[in-house]
Amino acid sequence: MDKIEKQIELKVPVSRVWKALTDHKEFGEWFRVKIETPFALGKPARGHITYPGYEHLQWEVTVQKIESERLFSFSWHPYAIDPKVDYSKEPATLVEFRLEKTTTGTQLTVTESGFEKIPVARRAEAFRMNDGGWAEQMKNIKAYIEIV
Numbered sequence: 001m002d003k004i005e006k007q008i009e010l011k012v013p014v015s016r017v018w019k020a021l022t023d024h025k026e027f028g029e030w031f032r033v034k035i036e037t038p039f040a041l042g043k044p045a046r047g048h049i050t051y052p053g054y055e056h057l058q059w060e061v062t063v064q065k066i067e068s069e070r071l072f073s074f075s076w077h078p079y080a081i082d083p084k085v086d087y088s089k090e091p092a093t094l095v096e097f098r099l100e101k102t103t104t105g106t107q108l109t110v111t112e113s114g115f116e117k118i119p120v121a122r123r124a125e126a127f128r129m130n131d132g133g134w135a136e137q138m139k140n141i142k143a144y145i146e147i148v
Contacts, residue, residue: 001124003113004131008138011105012145018069020145021097030144031137033059041066045074057081064094072097078118079126079133091117093130108141110134 010017020026024035024045035047041063049057061074075092093114100107112134115127 030140079129
């Protein structure tokens, strides 16, 4: 229960998937978050979740790596949905988006790791909710990227 990994084949070039991941406006469209500023290495990116029922929540990540058309990663606090809790004192998990060219398009692999560092009281639920969340986000990016 330390790592979530999801894969999907997208029938578009790597460059198109890369743009959907690293352009903050495009990322926000499929991920359902309105991000205030572009992604920048080592910098936080903040916004508000636009997913119905979660609009009251802030969204924040810190960009860890940007390796053009190969790897985009950020750290964040998983399933940080209670507005009364200060999650900034907790360790973050690492989310990595890896791209590989295939004969029909692009293989996207999303991995979130570091759940063993999350406080025990909320670790299992954070893992369970993010596991389901990443499954849904893979559907979202596919629907977005293969149409737009």
